[in-house]
Amino acid sequence: MKKLSSFIALALLCTMFTACSNLKVNRPAAEPSGTNAGNPSGGEASGESGPKSDDKQKNKAMEEAKEVEKYNAYVQLNNFMTGRLDQVLNRYFEKLGDGEQPIIEKHFGFTMLSISASDKTALNKQFGYAEKTPAFPAVDPVVMKLKPVMNDLIAILSEADDYYETKGYVDDNFAKSKELHTKIVKATDAYYAVGDEFLTAMAEMGTERRKEDLKKYQDNDEQIRYSALKFLIDAEALSAETDEQGITARNILDLDMGKFKAKYDVLVEDLNLLTQHSQDESRLKKEGFDSHYLKRYVDEAKKVKVAASEIIERVNRKSKVDDFHLKNRFFTENQDGTPEKFSKTLRGAIENYNRLK
Secondary structure, X not given: OOOOOHHHHHHHHHHHHHHHHHHHHHHHHHOOOOXXXXXXXXXXXXXXXXXHHHHHHHHHHHHHHHHHHHHHHHHHHHHHHHOHHHHHHHHHHHHHOOOOOXXXXXXXXXXXXXXXXXXXXXXXXXXXXXXXXXXOOOOHHHHHHHHHHHHHHHHHHHHHHHHHHOOHXXXXXXXXXXXXXXXXXXXXXXXXXXXXXXXXXXXXXXXXXHHHHHHHHHHOOOHHXXXXXXXXXXXXXXXXXXXXXXXXXXXXXXXXXXXXHHHXXXXXXXXXXXXXXXXXXXXXXXXXXXXXXXXXXXXXXXHHHHHHHHHHHHHHHOOOOOHHHHOOHHHHXXXXXXXXXXXXXXXXXXXXXXXXX
C-alpha cells in the first residue's frame, strides 16, 4: 500500500507554525507605524494624511490575517491527513493487510482507531476555505478534488469502526469485513493519489514562506525567532535525508552516515545558537517572548538533537532494531536510534514552537 511522504508531512507541520508567528509579527500593522522622535509619520512622509495611512495599514493587516487564516486552515488539513488519519489507516492495514482480502487471524480481535465528530466538523470548515479569498491558485483546485475523496474514505472508515467496535464479525462470520476491506483499499488508493498532490503543492508554498520569514527575522534582528525557525527547518532537512535514502527502523544500518552527519552537524550548530539566544535576557525582552514557553520549546529541540544522536550511535554500534520492535509504528517510534522516533520528537518540537509567546 502506497503511503504519503513523511517528509512532506513534517514540512507542512512546520509551515503551519511559521504562519502563526507571521500573524503575531503583522499584528502591529493595524496601528500607526512607530517612528523615532522628531521623524514624520509614515503617512506624512509619503504625502498622505495620518487617518488615510492608518486605514491602509488596517486594510493591509486584515488582508494578511485572512491569508494566514486560510493558510493555517490548509495546514491543519494536512496535520489531520498526516496525523490522525494516517494513524487510523496504519492501524487498519497493519492488522488486516492491504491485499484483496483481509487477513483474519485464528483468534481475531481488533479495535480500530476512530475519527471523531469534531474532526469531521473541522474538516468541513477547512475544505470551505477553497472558495474563500485570497485565492491560492496552486492549492485551491486540489482541495476541491480532495474533499469528496476524503469524505468517502472517512465515511467507510467510520462504518468499519462501528462494525469492529460492536464485533459484527461474530454475527456474519466476517462477511461484511471482506466487503468493507475492498472498499477501504480502493478509497485509500484514490485518497493517496490526490493527497500527494495537495501535500506537494503546500510544501512548495511553505518553502517560500519560510525563506521570507527567515529573512524578515534577520532584517529585524529577531535572532531568537530566527534560530527557533531555522532549527526546525534544518531538522526537517535531516528527516528528509533519511526519507530520501529510504531509511527506516527496519534498515537503519544502511544509512549513508556521511550525508546524514553533514546535516546533523548543522543541526547541532543551530541548537547551540538557539540555546545561546534563548538565555539572553535582553533579547527575550526585545522580542517579547515568554521565557516559560521558550524554555519548553528549547527543551523539545534538545530532544530532537538527542534523537538524531541516537541514530548515529545505533549505526556506529551496528545494532539492528529487533524484529519484535518492528511490528508496528508505536514500537519503532519509541525505540532509540530510529528515524521514526526522530520524526516523533520533531513533531513535539513543532507543537511547542506553535505555543511560543
